[in-house]
Amino acid sequence: MTKSAQHQIFNLIILDESGSMESIKTPTLTGFNEMVQTIKGAQVQFPDQQHYISLVAFNGLSIRTLLDRLPVDSLYPLTTDLYRPDASTPLYDAMGRSLLRLELQTEHLTNYSVLVSILTDGDENASREFGGAAIRAMVDRLTKLGWSFTYMGANHNVEQTAALLAIHSSIRFESTQASVEQLFDKDRKGRMAYYDKRSKGMSSEQAQNGYWEQP
Template identity: 30%
Template sequence: MPDATLTHLYFLLDRSGSMQSIKADTEGGFDAFIGEQRAAAGECRVTLAQFDNTYDIVYRDMPIADVPPLELAPRGSTALLDSMGTLITTAGEALTALSEDDRPGTVIVAIMTDGHENASHEWTHPAIKKLVEQQTSQYEWQFLYLGADQDAIEVGTSLGVAAGQSISYSRGRVAETLSATSANVRDYRAARLASSSAPMPTFSQDQRNRSR
């Protein structure tokens, strides 16, 4: 059976040109997020992908102790759908190739963006929604959607992400948003160590207020 002590965290980070205004805040907030997860109970491995109109893996399946500081170089447009499709399908293939004992008991996919889809060619909203819902229902993957200056609940649910796991944030509240996300991820990882049926925490109203 999958390793109940192991979490694989996939982080899909927008690096489109509009992220320039929150570059430093995003780098600092992400590094704090990693630091908090590093201190949490259980083992964690991290895959970081960045996207604009292209998609790149920064590192894959890295022990969280070895994760370097984030370097974000904003550029380009926003191929959100294609990037989500690539990340989810390649992650699924990689996990399927592992022996069952080596697979993580917990899989979390966090998506952070400040823009709306404007550059995808391969994936559509309905196809991504179906894929996310499939991974959630069949494999118990947990998805988080963090959207700046937008109705993240509306956008997130259109992508298959639960409303309670989607959060809107303003450009001046990157640190608060990543702190809230980190707290929920940490609590979920701890709960999963005790019970494989533990639910993913939803963003509280207080967390949402602090992110606005």
């Protein structure tokens, strides 16, 4: 199968880098690097797919694109030098910038999917460019175009926040090593089920169904 015939899957991870993430920095780094290995494995298991990863880390000091649509085979581990928790939580700005950027990057493609994963241990408290209503409208529009969204949160009303942002797949975790490890294990199972369903021709909505409920 030629590369052009493969179904391209863009995995966008929007990762909280605010100061409160310091307490779970190590399991978060480990979990992300295991996620990369999961996606690498998926590309081997599903040769009809070509995977890319974008990683955006955000806090009140900066919103940084650490990985920008990199082919999964060329990825390097996320290290403590690259991930430095500090400051506040401009969640809406991070989402707005990241989603608009990837939308522009994929606007001329047809055979592709986008799986957006948002991980934060606190509620929005520092955005200046985007408000909640604008992000909700953006997520709703992109969902109708076939994008999939998952929201992973701690220390706030996760279900309510996800619903306010038009995200229908959410999960709550605790700011402990054990809980973060369990979270990434659930994400691994959900991802593999999603990729499997997409490989079988299911829609993005069908593929995302039951994301957090895999055995």
